[in-house]
Amino acid sequence: MYCFKCKKKLDTPKKVGFRDSCLYCGADLHVCKNCRHYAPGKPNDCNVPNTEFVKDRERFNFCEDFSPLDTPSMEKTHRKDEIAKKLFKD
Secondary structure (H helix, E strand, C coil), rough: EECCCCEECCCCCCCCCCCCCHHCCCCCCCHHHHCCCEEECHHHECCCCCCCCCCCCCCCCCCCCCCCCCCCCCCHHHHHHHHHHHHHCC
8 A cells, every 4th residue: 555645655464453654654544545435525525325424534543444545646536625625715
């Protein structure tokens, strides 16, 4: 998997612990922005139906549906975030 914050490749087991953190930057790993189900704009910003709301997408959470993102970049997701913020401001 890759860290959402520093974008470095991490050699982690398939199961990421709730409180695991990046060896390089210290960011939490079990976070929405590191999950393959993270989808801004969807209900609760998640592709999994009926998930609980997570207030901070960059802090660890206890979601049982977490599945590590296996791509180095989430540029598509970040662009959606930026577009949504811009539309909200206007």
